[in-house]
Amino acid sequence: MTILPKIRVKFGEGVGVEVFIQPPDLNENETTFVSTDAASGVTSFTVEDGLKFAANEYLVVGNVGAEKTEIVKISGTPSAASISLTAATSFAHDRGTRLISIPFNQAIVGRSTDSGVNYSDLATIDLRLDSTEIYLQRTADASTDYYRVRFYNSTTALSSSNSDGLIATGYAANSAGELIRRALISMGERIDGQVLTKEFLLEALHDGRQEIDRHILVDRWSFRTVFDYDGGDMIPGRYQITLPTDLRDDDTYKNVLAVYLGRGKRELDKVDKRAVNGWYRGVAHSTLNGAITSASTSIVLTSSGDFDESGSVDIAAEDITETVDNAAYTTNTESTKTLGTVTSIANSHATARDVWQGASFGLPIEYAVYESKITFSQPFGDDYAGENVWIDYYAKMTKADSDGDLLDEPFAEIYVPYLRYRIKHRKNNQIDRETDPDYKDWAEKRETQARKEFTGQDLRVNVDIPK
Numbered sequence: 001m002t003i004l005p006k007i008r009v010k011f012g013e014g015v016g017v018e019v020f021i022q023p024p025d026l027n028e029n030e031t032t033f034v035s036t037d038a039a040s041g042v043t044s045f046t047v048e049d050g051l052k053f054a055a056n057e058y059l060v061v062g063n064v065g066a067e068k069t070e071i072v073k074i075s076g077t078p079s080a081a082s083i084s085l086t087a088a089t090s091f092a093h094d095r096g097t098r099l100i101s102i103p104f105n106q107a108i109v110g111r112s113t114d115s116g117v118n119y120s121d122l123a124t125i126d127l128r129l130d131s132t133e134i135y136l137q138r139t140a141d142a143s144t145d146y147y148r149v150r151f152y153n154s155t156t157a158l159s160s161s162n163s164d165g166l167i168a169t170g171y172a173a174n175s176a177g178e179l180i181r182r183a184l185i186s187m188g189e190r191i192d193g194q195v196l197t198k199e200f201l202l203e204a205l206h207d208g209r210q211e212i213d214r215h216i217l218v219d220r221w222s223f224r225t226v227f228d229y230d231g232g233d234m235i236p237g238r239y240q241i242t243l244p245t246d247l248r249d250d251d252t253y254k255n256v257l258a259v260y261l262g263r264g265k266r267e268l269d270k271v272d273k274r275a276v277n278g279w280y281r282g283v284a285h286s287t288l289n290g291a292i293t294s295a296s297t298s299i300v301l302t303s304s305g306d307f308d309e310s311g312s313v314d315i316a317a318e319d320i321t322e323t324v325d326n327a328a329y330t331t332n333t334e335s336t337k338t339l340g341t342v343t344s345i346a347n348s349h350a351t352a353r354d355v356w357q358g359a360s361f362g363l364p365i366e367y368a369v370y371e372s373k374i375t376f377s378q379p380f381g382d383d384y385a386g387e388n389v390w391i392d393y394y395a396k397m398t399k400a401d402s403d404g405d406l407l408d409e410p411f412a413e414i415y416v417p418y419l420r421y422r423i424k425h426r427k428n429n430q431i432d433r434e435t436d437p438d439y440k441d442w443a444e445k446r447e448t449q450a451r452k453e454f455t456g457q458d459l460r461v462n463v464d465i466p467k
Helices: 176-187 198-213 273-279 412-427 435-453
Strands: 006-012 017-022 029-032 042-047 058-061 070-073 082-084 098-102 105-112 122-125 135-137 146-152 225-233 240-242 256-261 283-286 311-313 326-328 331-333 338-340 354-357 366-370 373-376 390-395
Touching: 006 146, 006 176, 017 105, 017 146, 105 135, 122 135, 122 273, 176 198, 176 412, 198 412, 198 435, 225 240, 412 435
Parallel strands: none
Antiparallel strands: 006 017, 017 135, 029 098, 042 082, 058 070, 058 098, 105 122, 105 146, 225 390, 240 373, 256 390, 283 354, 311 326, 311 354, 331 338, 366 373
């Protein structure tokens, strides 16, 4: 998980907009310890192991949020027992004080006055880690302004990604950050960067969402329905399209509501892979193993074993402006998968393009879903070039991996008791979830929500009556 910089914003308490920046996560950074007491104003530390660090690197001296914690910069290459500094320290530090690498020494705050579309850098702040948050006050900004932050290294110009943009009035009620904040406040807890980290809390929230998303009573959620998705154009000679990347369970059709073709929105019937195989019985199919042009005299296929020893093949078009290309050949060398003495290629074709023999091109009436693709019961014909493939489907859950991410569940507030339970269990893994009041509250809300889910889609059954 990539953890973006974190901010929170307050507005309306008589002091304008207040921006609070959480320091970078340092849990996995290189660490050593002061091995001899150091007075204030020193320009070097005696350390346990200085070889972990390099010249011009920044170090945090002490623990984030503790008094007298400061950031220093290394001067010259450290030795095993000593680290020199570019400037004198501000505080005395006892033996055993932790030194930890930090890749940044500043935070750059950006502001948007157009609802988070465009940002301009507003202020550059030196990081202070003697507090759990770095503070910026803006007395003249508006409640409709948006803010974001990135961390910056003023020596190397290294910059982090930007945080999510956040309106001055704070996180939305259904945002990951707001749900986490509510859980922490209700328990009197705070993120300490060690036991309770932002990464843990976001992962805990994701666990709760997965628990209800995959509930045994629910195959899909009505609020994740996507209608009239443009799956692409019908290109002559093609027989597959790639499914939407956010389709829930993309190896079956169970979460595809409908597939429609063309301007008439002709709805196709769902079938399984074996039914589709029946449509292509007696049809040879392969793909180009290398591009060809109108001047090519041979065609190399992925496999030529199903093709006649001589005859002609149909090659799928490159785009909607072309038609299926018919090319004649006189030899088929199966060992090299090559059709030889080829004539009458009209257009250039890219590698991996479909090649057919004995196929009937037209408008499909059925489809199957497997391997993240929709496969149609026949390749598209020339007459339908450029018409659309429309898909209605149920989308999968999108992971919330930063505070500003919005949960699409209309019942997002039920995750607060789950987060409270996870926070308690993080601090004491002996807690029994079956007796914990927060987990019991969560479980009751989870079951209630699953039982009342209604997809809003009618069940339709098509009966094929023999004539």
